[in-house]
Amino acid sequence: xxxxxxxxxxxxxxxxxxxxxxxxxxxxxxxxxxxxxxxxxxxxxxxxxxxxxxxxxxxxxxxxxxxxxxxxxxxxxxxxxxxxxxxxxxxxxxxxxxxxxxxxxxxxxxxxxxxxxxxxxxxxxxxxxxxxxxxxxxxxxxxxxxxxxxxxxxxxxxxxxxxxxxxxxxxxxxxxxxxxxxxxxxxxxxxxxxxxxxxxxxxxxxxxxxxxxxxxxxxxxxxxxxxxxxxxxxxxxxxxxxxxxxxxxxxxxxxxxxxxxxxxxxxxxxxxxxxxxxxxxxxxxxxxxxxxxxxxxxxxxxxxxxxxxxxxxxxxxxxxxxxxxxxxxxxxxxxxxxxxxxxxxxxxxxxxxxxxxxxxxxxxxxxxxxxxxxxxxxxxxxxxxxxxxxxxxxxxxxxxxxxxxxxxxxxxxx
Numbered sequence: 545x546x547x548x549x550x551x552x553x554x555x556x557x558x559x560x561x562x563x564x565x566x567x568x569x570x571x572x573x574x575x576x577x578x579x580x581x582x583x584x585x586x587x588x589x590x591x592x593x594x595x596x597x598x599x600x601x602x603x604x605x606x607x608x609x610x611x612x613x614x615x616x617x618x619x620x621x622x623x624x625x626x627x628x629x630x631x632x633x634x635x636x637x638x639x640x641x642x643x644x645x646x647x648x649x650x651x652x653x654x655x656x657x658x659x660x661x662x663x664x665x666x667x668x669x670x671x672x673x674x675x676x677x678x679x680x681x682x683x684x685x686x687x688x689x690x691x692x693x694x695x696x697x698x699x700x701x702x703x704x705x706x707x708x709x710x711x712x713x714x715x716x717x718x719x720x721x722x723x724x725x726x727x728x729x730x731x732x733x734x735x736x737x738x739x740x741x742x743x744x745x746x747x748x749x750x751x752x753x754x755x756x757x758x759x760x761x762x763x764x765x766x767x768x769x770x771x772x773x774x775x776x777x778x779x780x781x782x783x784x785x786x787x788x789x790x791x792x793x794x795x796x797x798x799x800x801x802x803x804x805x806x807x808x809x810x811x812x813x814x815x816x817x818x819x820x821x822x823x824x825x826x827x828x829x830x831x832x833x834x835x836x837x838x839x840x841x842x843x844x845x846x847x848x849x850x851x852x853x854x855x856x857x858x859x860x861x862x863x864x865x866x867x868x869x870x871x872x873x874x875x876x877x878x879x880x881x882x883x884x885x886x887x888x889x890x891x892x893x894x895x896x897x898x899x900x901x902x903x904x905x906x907x908x909x910x911x912x913x914x915x916x917x918x919x920x921x922x923x924x925x926x927x928x929x930x931x932x933x934x935x936x937x938x939x940x941x942x943x944x945x946x947x948x949x950x951x952x953x954x955x956x957x958x
Contacts, residue, residue, distance in 0.1 A: 588615075588618050596615070596619075596623065596626065596627060599611065599612060599615060600612070600627065600630045600631070600634075603630070603631055603634055603646060603649065604634070604638070604642055604645070604646060609649055612627070612631075612649060612653060613649070613652055613653055613656060615627065616653050616656050616657050617656065617658075619657075621659045621660065621661070624653075624657045624658075624659070624660055625660060625661050625664050627653060628650050628653050628654050628657070628660065628664055628668060629664060629667075631646055631647075631649055631650035631653060632646075632647065632650045632667055632668060632671060634646050635647040635649075635650060635671065644675060644683070645686075647668075647671040647672065647674070647675060648672075648675065648686050648687070648690075650668050650671065651668050651671065651672050651690055651694075652689055652690060654668045655690055655691065655693050669697065672690070672694065672697050673697050675687070676697055676698055676699055676712070677698070677699055677704055677708045677709075677711055677712045678708075678711045678712065678715055679708070679711065680711070681711075681714075683711070684711050684714045684715045684718065685718065687715050688714075688715050688718035688719050691719055691721075692719060692721040692723050692724075694715070694719070695716065695719065695721065695723055695724050695727065698712055698715065698716065698727060699712065700727065700730055700731075701730055701731045701733075701734050701739075706736050706738060706739060709731060709734065709736065709739050710738065710739055710742050712731070713728065713731055713739065713742055713743060713746065714742070714746075716728055716746075717746040717749040717750075718749070720749040720750055722750065722751055722754055724750075725750070725754060725755065725758045725759060726758075728743065728746075728755075728759050729758055729759050729762060729763075731743060732759050732760075732762065732763035733762075733763065737767055737768070740763060740764065740765075740768055741768050741769070743759065743760075743763065744760070744765070744768050744769070744770055745771070747760065747770075747777065748773070748774070748777075752774070752776045752777055752780060753776075753780060756777075756780040756781075756783070756784055760784050761783070761784050761785065764786065765784070765785075765786035765787055765788070766786045766788050766810075767788075768788075768789065769789035769790070769791060769813075770787060770789065770790045770791070771790075771791045771792075772790055772791070772792045772797075772805075773792075773793060775797060775798070775801040778792075778797070778801055778802070778804045778805065779801070779804055781804075781808050782804060782807040782808050782809075785809075785810065786810060787808055787810060787811060788810055788811060788812045788813065789811075789812065789813045789814075789815075790805070790808065790811055790813070790814050790815070791814075791815040791817055792805070792814070792815070792816055792817070793816075793817050793818060793819060793822065793824070794816060794818075794824065794825045794826075795818060795819060795822040795824065799827070799829065802829035803829045803830040804829075805829050805830070805832055806829060806830035806831060806832040807832075808832065808834075809834065810834065811832055811834055811835055812834065812835060812836050812837065813835065813836065813837040813838075813839075814832070814835050814837070814838050814839070815838075815839040815841075816838075816839065816840045816841060816842060817841050818841050818842060818843070824840075824841055824842030824843060824844075824845065824863075825840055825842040825845050826842070826844055826845065826846065827845075827846050827848065827849070828846075828847070828848070828849045828850060828853075831849065831852035831853045831854070832853070832855075833852075833853065833854050833855045834855055835853060835855055835856065836855055836856060836857045836858065837856070837857065837858040837859075837860075838853065838856055838858070838859050838860070839859075839860040839862070840859075840860070840861050840862065840863075841862040841863060842862075842863055843863050845861075845863065845865055846869070847865060847869055847870045847872075847873050848869070848873070849873075850870075850873035850874070850877070851873045851874075851876035851877060853877070854877070854879070855879070856877055856879065856880055857879055857880060857881045857882065858880070858881065858882040858883075859874075859877075859880060859882070859883055859884070860883075860884040860907070861884060861885050861886060862884075862886060862909070863886060864886055865885075865886075867885070867887070867893050867894070867897060868897065870885070871897045871898055871900075874900055875898050875900065878902050879902070880900070880902060880903060881902065881903060881904045881905065882903070882904065882905040882906075882907075883900070883903050883905070883906055883907070884906075884907040884908075884909060885906075885907075885908065886908075886909055886910050887908060887910075887911070888910060888911060888912040888913060888935075889911070889912065889913045889914075889915055890908065890911070890914065890915065890917060890919060890920045891913075891915040891916050891917070891918070891919050891920075892915075894919040894920055894922075894923045895919055897919075897923055898923075899922060899923050899924070899925060900923060900924060901924075901925050901926050902926065903924050903926065903927065904926060904927060904928045904929065905927070905928065905929040905930075905931075906920075906924055906927055906929070906930050906931070907931040907933075908930075908931070908932050908933065909933045910933060910935055911932050911933060911934050911935065912934075912935045914932065914934070914942045914943075916943065916946065917942070917943065917944065917945075917946040917947060918946045920946070920947075921946040921947050921949070921950070925949075925950070926950075927947070927950050927953055928950075928952050928953055928954065929953070929954050929956075930947070930953060930954070930955045930956070931955075931956040931957075931958070932955070932956070932957045932958070933958045934957065934958065942957060
């Protein structure tokens with residue numbers, strides 16, 4: 545090709561092709577960056593050279609599965625039927641996992657066929673019914689590759705073990721089709737808390753509003769926990785009865801959306817979390833007075849407004865916060881009974897702070913120096929339970945004498 549030779553020496557032309565193609569790389573040998581290109585061309589060549597029988601002899605080998613699926617796109621109706629029928633027959637002759645994989649490969653190939661005799665499709669569907677319910681995480685992932693076409697073949701929850709129910713549910717969740725919602729709703733009526741919690745956790749895999757309306761709003765939720773990671777989900781939770789527990793990472797949620805938490809009518813427990821690289825909550829949203837337990841894990845949390853959460857009976861603070869600002873709020877929460885605060889030295893941190901005589905349980909999760917506990921005894925005169933978690937550098941000896949006037953006090957040191 546003189547026009548190419550005129551562009552320069554061979555190595556320069558090769559380097560130009562490598563840099564411009566986006567498909568090839570030079571790693572000791574010239575090869576495709578992504579194996580799919582190699583598999584596609586192999587499938588095309590095997591079909592055009594009338595080598596389908598050679599291809600099918602490798603059907604049970606994992607490295608050839610994608611080639612077999614890709615060859616369907618190059619086949620006509622008769623060739624497609626030939627490939628799928630051969631895979632079914634090989635699966636019938638096999639046993640165990642090999643049988644499962646071959647029948648699943650037949651189903652995947654059939655699902656990608658532009659045209660296929662109905663008789664062949666019926667044979668494939670019959671084999672797939674024998675594969676359900678999926679029995680493992682691997683089987684769940686493989687079955688989900690069939691997409692919405694497998695949904696009519698999935699069983700209802702009756703007569704399945706809890707583990708099988710969860711595998712079927714996870715298959716539907718990986719597909720994420722709205723067509724699955726009637727069956728998900730049937731699973732949602734089961735008594736298993738493990739299954740129902742999995743149904744709640746699957747919410748982000750579906751369109752949010754239909755899932756909330758057709759599944760979540762019709763199931764028992766009072767013993768389950770939600771994770772609110774999207775604004776739309778928080779808005780919908782206001783309309784779902786029975787939501788009692790909620791965990792929120794507020795890092796990427798705007799303040800007005802966080803304020804919708806105040807409108808979740810039956811919420812009892814709220815946990816603000818943060819990602820390892822995030823700062824977490826900066827300010828409290830509008831108060832929800834139905835919340836009894838609040839947990840805040842935030843690097844720069846401003847406790848201003850906490851006193852408006854008048855239903856609080858338990859508060860857990862996980863990161864350092866200015867104690868005077870926190871106690872300015874706590875003195876206006878006389879219903880508070882349990883408190884966790886991260887202080888390294890009780891004597892120093894509690895010095896001059898006002899007493900909280902209504903607090904019965906106190907947890908100190910990161911004490912580096914227990915020191916003298918007189919200030920702790922003064923600030924918390926009604927304690928019945930004290931849990932002190934010592935850091936590795938802290939002395940393991942603690943003088944509890946200042947707490948001798950706390951009748952019935954139980955102390956736990958870790």
